[in-house]
Amino acid sequence: MLDQESVDIGKEPRLVQGTLFDKAELDRLAAEQRRWEETTLKQSLERMPEREHLMTTSSVPVKRVYTPLDISHLDYMRDIGLPGEYPFTRGVQPTMYRAKPWTMRMFAGFGTAEDTNARFKYLLQQGQTGLSTAFDMPTLYGYDTDHPMAAGEFGKCGVAVSSLADMEILFKDLPLDRITTSMTINSPAAVIWAMYIVNAEKQGYPREKLGGTLQNDILKEYIAQKEFLFPPEPSLRLVVDTIEFGARHMPRWNTVSISGYHIREAGATAVQELAFTIANGMTYVEAALQRGLKIDEFAPRLSFFFDVHNDFFEEIAKFRAARRIWAKLMRERYGAKNPRSWLLRCHAQTAGVSLTAQQPENNIVRTTIQALAAVLGGTQSLHTNALDEALALPTEKAALIALRTQQIIAYESGVANTVDPLGGSYFVEKLTDETEQAAWDYIRRIEELGGVLACIQNGFFQREIAESAYRYQQEIEQRKRIIVGVNEYVMEEDMKVPTLYIDREGERVHLERLNRVRRERDQAAVRKALDNLSRVAEGTENTMPAIIEAVKAYATLGEIMDVFRAVFGEYTEPAVF
Incomplete structure (x- = not known):
């Protein structure tokens, strides 16, 4: 904790070993909190009960009040x-x-x-x-x-x-x-x-x-x-x-x-x-x-x-x-x-x-x-x-x-x-x-299951996320969570806002440029660069220099990625139940 001398104006704070709070003061606070719960809080709850389901978006319960008792174990320099x-x-x-x-x-x-x-x-x-x-x-x-x-x-x-x-x-x-x-x-x-x-x-x-x-x-x-x-x-x-x-x-x-x-x-x-x-x-x-x-x-x-x-x-x-x-x-x-x-x-x-x-x-x-x-x-x-x-x-x-x-x-x-x-x-x-x-x-659970790649294959991540998403949606449908305008304070008339529209003219312009690139580039240079990329991908060299050379030759994104598809194969996700 910080002693009184250290917090005087103009003096450098001096850290005393341990937590920020004196044990005797914590004991006194605990007693005061019990008194408060038995008197002030009890009388308030009798007049006006608290709302239910008070928790974070991730369903972590939120306490009524937090005090130094909740962080008494923290060491300031170590943890904060x-x-x-x-x-x-x-x-x-x-x-x-x-x-x-x-x-x-x-x-x-x-x-x-x-x-x-x-x-x-x-x-x-x-x-x-x-x-x-x-x-x-x-x-x-x-x-x-x-x-x-x-x-x-x-x-x-x-x-x-x-x-x-x-x-x-x-x-x-x-x-x-x-x-x-x-x-x-x-x-x-x-x-x-x-x-x-x-x-x-x-x-x-x-x-x-x-x-x-x-x-x-x-x-x-x-x-x-x-x-x-x-x-x-x-x-x-x-x-x-x-x-x-x-x-x-x-x-x-x-x-x-x-x-x-x-x-x-x-x-x-x-x-x-x-x-x-x-x-x-x-x-x-x-x-x-x-x-x-x-x-x-x-x-x-x-x-x-x-x-x-x-x-x-x-x-x-x-x-x-x-x-x-x-x-x-x-x-x-x-x-x-x-x-x-x-x-x-x-x-x-x-x-x-x-x-x-x-x-x-x-x-x-x-x-x-x-x-x-x-x-x-x-x-x-x-x-x-x-x-x-x-x-x-x-x-x-x-x-x-x-x-x-x-x-x-x-x-x-x-x-x-x-x-x-x-x-x-x-x-x-x-x-x-x-x-x-x-x-x-x-x-620790991920490591015990063999690491991230193993958890991708065994469906651990997918199951965890699916269960969380389902629980959250159920809480909305059961009105344990209020989403303004969706399950509370709903309005009959729609609020219209302008939206962006992608027209076909832009696609025509883009395709004309793509076709022009394919016509005007050095086809032999493209073929050479893609063949070299395939060789590098099949080995252990860093692929970036070969990718850069293919790009300089104006090989297209699809052509370059097709080289990798041919060498690496395409991935199909295993079914998760």
């Missing part, structure tokens, strides 16, 4: 500490947002490369501070837009990218050495990254100056999002190839964003999201170590991506617990010496699954609460969902409202003026501790 120092509970930087706000990275992408380039420029003009790229479904699955499997999906959930020619337009006239770019791509991540690198170099930006993040988290695809192509083992190899290439050639790039977002969107609880994400991160670390990389060579460029749901305090606790768990793993299990390797740096996105088609303007309020939780939790960058995203891709106006939400929090709310302003809250510290312990329990 100071910002920018181990265990980073209070944040990864000493000054956090007092130096500069988080990166406002609005997810954008639709239609053609031209459409999305214009949206990027609009958002940057409105004060966005980083780019985040969404790709359409054919691109996510590694198909060119004219493939039969791509029919009807052009540009609907992101931008279509079939070749380097599209990438050249997508990032035209953007200062790639001064902004960071995030790309939400997984199975074809190495190919899309290669296109970004080659385009930047053609524009005069050397690869070592490029900063950004590649999502590239294939493990969560098997667990939740299901946009996998190849079996887990070769897919993991491709991720490690990018980690190795980034460590050697691109010091400012985060080559994998270990993503809990999609796990949460599939129906996981906050604890499951945290535990499964950390377990995936451990798998990437161990695969990179097995490759021969040193932990401090690549760990500082690992990043994370979390969902932010409606339960304000639970989400804050999740971020704080995540930093503590990762720091312990990096320093104590994997032996990292560089303090930057201990940092869990993360992007956050407000919960798409929480948005409702009913009364969609209510989504502005939901997003605001979630964004505030992410900031109070200490995120490094943030995307705020638009009010219309339960209906379609966001319109320009809806995207602007979402960006303004972040700017108002940053510059008008005052929450960015001090570091970890909810640190020391009895409730937040207790919830952080409970969240951490519950996540460790899951991590």
